[in-house]
Each structure stands twice: as structure tokens, then as C-alpha cells.
Amino acid sequence: MKLSPSQIDYIEHTLVKNDLNFDDLKFELIDHIASEIEMKMAIDEMSFTTAFYSVFENWKEQLRPSQNTVFLGRNLVAPKIVIDRLSFLKKRELLTGFGFCFIVTLLFYGMNTTNIFRSFLQNIEPIIQKVFLLTSILLTIFKIILYKSELRTTYSVLFNKSFFLAIPFCVIISLGGFSFFRTESIDNLRMSAVSATIFYGFFLFSSSRFLYQHYQFVKKIKRV
Amino acid sequence: MKNSQLYKGSLNTIIMKLLEENGKMYGYEITQKVKAITQGELTITEGALYPALHKLEAEGLLDVEIEKVDNRMRKYYKLTEKGTTETVNRLAELEDFIRNMQSLVNPKLAI
Numbered sequence: 001m002k003l004s005p006s007q008i009d010y011i012e013h014t015l016v017k018n019d020l021n022f023d024d025l026k027f028e029l030i031d032h033i034a035s036e037i038e039m040k041m042a043i044d045e046m047s048f049t050t051a052f053y054s055v056f057e058n059w060k061e062q063l064r065p066s067q068n069t070v071f072l073g074r075n076l077v078a079p080k081i082v083i084d085r086l087s088f089l090k091k092r093e094l095l096t097g098f099g100f101c102f103i104v105t106l107l108f109y110g111m112n113t114t115n116i117f118r119s120f121l122q123n124i125e126p127i128i129q130k131v132f133l134l135t136s137i138l139l140t141i142f143k144i145i146l147y148k149s150e151l152r153t154t155y156s157v158l159f160n161k162s163f164f165l166a167i168p169f170c171v172i173i174s175l176g177g178f179s180f181f182r183t184e185s186i187d188n189l190r191m192s193a194v195s196a197t198i199f200y201g202f203f204l205f206s207s208s209r210f211l212y213q214h215y216q217f218v219k220k221i222k223r224v
Numbered sequence: 225m226k227n228s229q230l231y232k233g234s235l236n237t238i239i240m241k242l243l244e245e246n247g248k249m250y251g252y253e254i255t256q257k258v259k260a261i262t263q264g265e266l267t268i269t270e271g272a273l274y275p276a277l278h279k280l281e282a283e284g285l286l287d288v289e290i291e292k293v294d295n296r297m298r299k300y301y302k303l304t305e306k307g308t309t310e311t312v313n314r315l316a317e318l319e320d321f322i323r324n325m326q327s328l329v330n331p332k333l334a335i
Contacts, residue, residue, distance in 0.1 A: 005295045025274075027290070027297040028251060032270065034296055035252035062271055081271070085278050092282065220290045224297060 001041050003034050007048055011037075014056065018063045020079050024153040024217050029081070033059065072161070085154050093158070093206050101199045108194055128197075133174035135204050136167055142211055153217050159210035166203035173197050231266060235276050237318050238268075240285065240303065240311040248289060248302040251277065277301055285310055 003011075011030050020026055033055055040051035056063075066080040071090040078086075111117040143163055146156055173196075231238075242257055243249055249257070254277075255268045280286045285307035289300040303311060 002294045003296075008295050028274070028299045031250060031293075031296050031298045032252045034294070035250075059270065081274060084275055088275065088279060089282065220288070221297070224290055224292045 001038060003038060003048070007037075008034060011052070015063075018079055019065065019077070020063065020082060021152060022078075022082055022154050022157070023151045023221070024155070025082060025085065027221075029059075076157075082154065086158065089154065089158055090161075093162070097199060097202045097206065100202050101195055104198050105195050108198075129174045129176060132170050132201070132204070135208070136170045136174060139163060139204065139207055139211070140167065146211070146214070149218070151214075151218055151221065153214050155210045155214035155217065159207050159214060162203050162207040162210060166200050166207055169196065169200040170204055173200065232272075234318060235268065235272060236280060237311075237314040239273075239276060239280065239301075240307060241315060243286070243301060243303045244308065244311050248300040250298050250300050254301075280307070 008030065011033050012026065015021075015026055015029060015033075020029065036055045036058075037048065037051040040046045040054060041048060044051075046054065062081040063079045065077050066083040067074070067077045068083050068087045071087045071094070072083065076083075076086070143160070146159065149156070238258065239254060242254060246257070251270075251273055255270075255273060258266055258268050277286065281288060281301070285304060286301045287304045287307075289302065291298050291300065
């Protein structure tokens with residue numbers, strides 16, 4: 001027995017009431033829960049209401065409010081299944097970011113001893129600043145478009161989080177705030193400036209990736 | 225998942241094997257297929273299934289297709305090219321593991 005549109009709406013309404021308002025996960029869970037309910041109605045001959053409560057009882061653990069203050073901050077409280085997914089993606093992003101930043105910073109300092117490399121860096125600094133500025137402007141435009149979008153995904157939430165972290169520093173970098181390439185001496189401050197630029201550069205890239213994944217999902221939904 | 229400690233490490237391989245055999249599948253279908261094959265001995269909970277599917281998707285081993293079925297959206301998972309190659313490797317690893325366990329648990333029956 002297939003569920004009616006109003007019964008599907010009721011499942012969606014219950015999920016949203018439980019703060020599950022991330023479309024990429026919501027559609028998946030609606031289908032799973034609806035399939036379970038249909039099975040119970042067909043095999044156990046339950047009514048929709050009885051099957052609905054029986055199925056939601058099993059989902060209680062996954063829908064309980066949860067948070068991950070380490071990776072997602074204090075403000076984000078959402079069902080456990082959402083927090084688990086966001087934490088996994090964020091952890092993966094941070095580990096890649098730190099690894100990438102560490103290796104590139106080491107390479108930078110290894111090569112920075114040669115005059116040819118120093119002069120190369122001095123020449124590309126204006127280009128790097130322009131790339132940061134252009135990317136920051138583009139991401140800000142997308143942020144505004146995303147704000148008006150009807151669809152909210154786990155990717156768009158992560159984009160927003162990375163965006164607010166990366167943009168202020170990227171604007172500073174693009175305006176020449178960290179002119180480390182022109183500094184002659186290698187000191188701790190310069191090391192921090194290099195690491196920060198690479199790290200926030202990575203965050204810009206990472207934000208763009210989340211944005212891309214969000215629009216990939218939107219594209220798939222619109223095709224249906 | 226029943227006997228979670230023993231099965232937990234093999235969940236991703238089980239999912240990939242099922243997708244290799246069936247082409248594309250949705251979440252609920254995977255749970256039912258596992259239940260049917262193991263005659264109810266192994267049940268994958270939603271708490272184990274979705275993190276595993278999302279992890280495999282993030283690793284680029286699975287791709288997603290969305291279709292409208294019975295008044296709702298349905299998300300199908302299928303193996304990517306990388307996922308197909310990885311399935312072969314992981315199944316070989318799992319078979320080695322089973323063989324080794326067999327040798328340890330029941331040496332007389334070991335091949």
C-alpha cells in the first residue's frame with residue numbers, strides 16, 4: 001500500500017518539527033520512513049497512525065537534539081543524524097586543511113632560502129592578492145544568492161560556517177595585510193602570516209567545494 | 225546492527241558488494257536486502273547505514289541519483305568507477321580476513 005501525498009506531508013512535517021530541515025537528508029529520511037510505514041501497513045496490517053508511531057519510535061535516537069561544540073560550535077543544535085554528518089564533513093575538511101597547510105608551509109620555507117624563489121614570490125604576490133579578492137567577491141555574491149534559496153542542505157550550512165571564518169581574513173590578505181613575501185627576515189610573525197594565508201586560502205577553496213556540492217544537489221532535485 | 229563489534233568493520237564492504245550486484249539501491253532497500261540474504265540474522269540500523277553511505281559518497285566511491293517515486297523523492301546510490309575498483313580490493317581483503325579467521329577458529333576446516 002502506497003502512502004498518499006498528505007501522509008508523506010505529515011512525515012515531512014514531523015521531521016521538520018524535530019529540526020530536520022536539511023533537504024538533502026530530509027528527502028532521504030522521508031523515503032526511508034515512508035517505506036518502513038508502507039511495509040508495516042502491508043505485512044503487519046497496521047493503520048497508518050499505528051505504523052507511523054511504531055516507526056518513529058525506532059528513529060527517536062537519530063532524531064534527538066544533539067551538538068558537537070568542537071567541530072560545529074555551540075549554536076548549532078540539530079538531530080543526531082544531522083550532527084553526525086556535519087561533524088564528519090567538517091572533521092574531514094579541517095584535517096585536510098591542516099595537513100595541506102602544514103606541508104605547503106614547510107615547502108615554502110624550504111624553498112624560501114633561494115633568491116630565485118624569493119623573487120618569484122615577490123612577483124606573484126599581487127596576483128595572489130587579486131585571486132583572494134576575486135574569490136571573496138564571488139563567494140559573497142553566492143552567499144547572498146544562497147540566503148534567498150529555498151533549499152537548505154548540510155553543504156550550505158558548512159559553506160556558511162567556512163564563509164564567515166574565511167572571508168574577513170581573505171579580505172585582509174587581498175588588501176595586502178600580510179605582505180610576508182617582501183619581508184627579508186624569517187621570524188615567527190612571518191611564519192604565522194604564511195600559514196594563515198595558506199590556511200585561509202584552503203578555506204576559500206573548501207567553501208567553494210561545499211557550495212559546488214550544494215548546487216549539485218539542487219541541480220539533481222530540479223531535474224526530477 | 226546485530227553483533228555490531230564483529231560486523232561493524234565490514235559494513236562498507238557489504239554495502240559496496242550489494243551495489244555492485246544490484247546497480248543502484250536506496251537506503252531502505254539496502255537494509256531489507258541484507259536482512260533477506262542473512263535471513264534476519266543481520267539487521268543494519270539507520271544509525272549505522274546512513275553514516276556509512278555518506279562517508280562512501282564523500283570519499284567519491286558512491287554517486288547519487290534522485291528520482292520521484294510514490295509521491296516522494298528517492299535517493300539512489302550507485303558505485304562510481306573508483307568505487308567499483310575499490311569494491312574488488314575490499315572484497316579480496318574481506319575474503320582474506322574470513323580465511324584467516326577460519327584457520328584460527330576451526331583449523332581442521334581451513335582451506
